[in-house]
Amino acid sequence: MTIQEFKALLLTIDPNAKHYKHSSTGNYTVWAEYNKTFEVADDKIHSGLLFVQVDRYTKTEYDPMVDAITAGLDVSHVFIRDRRTIYENDTGYIHHIWDLEVMQ
Numbered sequence: 486m487t488i489q490e491f492k493a494l495l496l497t498i499d500p501n502a503k504h505y506k507h508s509s510t511g512n513y514t515v516w517a518e519y520n521k522t523f524e525v526a527d528d529k530i531h532s533g534l535l536f537v538q539v540d541r542y543t544k545t546e547y548d549p550m551v552d553a554i555t556a557g558l559d560v561s562h563v564f565i566r567d568r569r570t571i572y573e574n575d576t577g578y579i580h581h582i583w584d585l586e587v588m589q
Contacts (some may be wrong), residue, residue: 486587487589488535488589492504492516495554495557497557498557499541499553504516505517512541512542512543512548513541514539515539515540515542517537518535520535520536521533532589534587535587536584537585537587539554539582540583541554541580542579543581544578546579551581555583563585564586566585566586567582567584568581568582569581
């Protein structure tokens, strides 16, 4: 899966998701790649592993988009390395985080 394919997948789940930052108020989803590793054999790159983080900021308890993101990633066989939720006192947002591995 390329990063463009991942972007297309996420946009099918949340059409308003943005790369890196979101400029609106209310509930929103952002995503960003943060690391990439490579498998090398015979001095050639054969494949890569891209680490991506998806963040859902919401003030809605039990926001249905959270379950939609998890289900959409699962159905598409995207490996979720870590999944956590943090309440941010300073903003009042519930911050849902998915750390993913995307094979390239």
